[in-house]
Amino acid sequence: MIYGLFRATRGSPEWGLAEDLAVARFEKSTLRAAFGGLAMAALGLAAMTAPAFAQDPRVVNGERYIPGIWIDPDGCEHWVMDDGAEGFMSPHRTRDGRPVCHRSNICGVMQTDTLFATDSHHITPGGRAALENFFRSANAFGFLIYGHTDFRASDEYNIALSNRRANSVAQVASSIGARVVDIQGYGERQPIASNETAAGMQQNRRVEIYCLR
Numbered sequence: 001m002i003y004g005l006f007r008a009t010r011g012s013p014e015w016g017l018a019e020d021l022a023v024a025r026f027e028k029s030t031l032r033a034a035f036g037g038l039a040m041a042a043l044g045l046a047a048m049t050a051p052a053f054a055q056d057p058r059v060v061n062g063e064r065y066i067p068g069i070w071i072d073p074d075g076c077e078h079w080v081m082d083d084g085a086e087g088f089m090s091p092h093r094t095r096d097g098r099p100v101c102h103r104s105n106i107c108g109v110m111q112t113d114t115l116f117a118t119d120s121h122h123i124t125p126g127g128r129a130a131l132e133n134f135f136r137s138a139n140a141f142g143f144l145i146y147g148h149t150d151f152r153a154s155d156e157y158n159i160a161l162s163n164r165r166a167n168s169v170a171q172v173a174s175s176i177g178a179r180v181v182d183i184q185g186y187g188e189r190q191p192i193a194s195n196e197t198a199a200g201m202q203q204n205r206r207v208e209i210y211c212l213r
Contacts (some may be wrong), residue, residue: 071142071181075102075212103143107211112147112165113202115174121164123172131172140211142179146169148208150201151188158187169207181212 021091030102069092070080077092077100092100115127124133135143147169170180193200 071102071179071212075104075142075181076100077102082090102212104144104210104212106208107138107140108209110134110169110207110209111202112149112205112207115169115207116165119161121161123168128172131169131174134209135173135176135178138178138209138211140178140213142181142212143170143173144182144210145173145180145184146182146208146210147185148190148192148204148206149187150204151191151195152201155187155189160187161184162187165207169209187208 028199042062067196068080070078072078079090079092094100110127110131112181115123115131117124145166147156147164148164151158153161163183166183166185170183173180191200191204193203195201195204
């Protein structure tokens with residue numbers, strides 16, 4: 001410590017209480033200046049590093065969004081943020097401006113009598129194994145899954161039942177990593193056979209699977 005500012009020397013007869021107080025004030029002011037310099041340096045470092053996150057274009061209002069591809073029911077791709085949940089979406093196009101779309105065709109018709117008990121959407125163990133094998137071997141980019149019923153019960157009930165069954169099939173696909181693009185239940189509205197016979201009603205109780213390739 002420098003004491004050249006004082007006429008007396010610490011320990012000498014001339015050194016007294018006034019000199020002790022003066023030294024204490026000098027030491028306190030020196031420490032305060034040193035800490036102030038460290039604080040300013042820390043603030044400067046934070047100012048240099050903070051914008052790295054704030055300027056990330058994938059960060060909106062403090063939340064990070066993950067870009068990806070969403071496929072619409074027509075098989076066309078769109079760039080999205082968080083599967084389009086936040087409304088950020090634009091068509092995926094080739095270099096010459098053409099939309100990127102996949103061809104879809106029906107690749108599986110599953111009779112619901114072999115997958116579900118009457119009025120149930122819970123898949124039987126044998127039905128689950130058959131579906132898993134189908135989705136693994138389909139060699140498709142994605143799947144559209146549509147449920148159908150016969151004309152018994154009300155339209156509202158049949159729509160709900162066919163939706164639940166389509167979703168059950170979709171869950172099997174998702175469980176093995178298959179991409180499910182669309183799920184719908186149409187109830188009795190799209191029959192492929194007459195509902196006037198038992199055989200016709202059996203054909204109408206089905207889950208159709210379309211493959212995107």
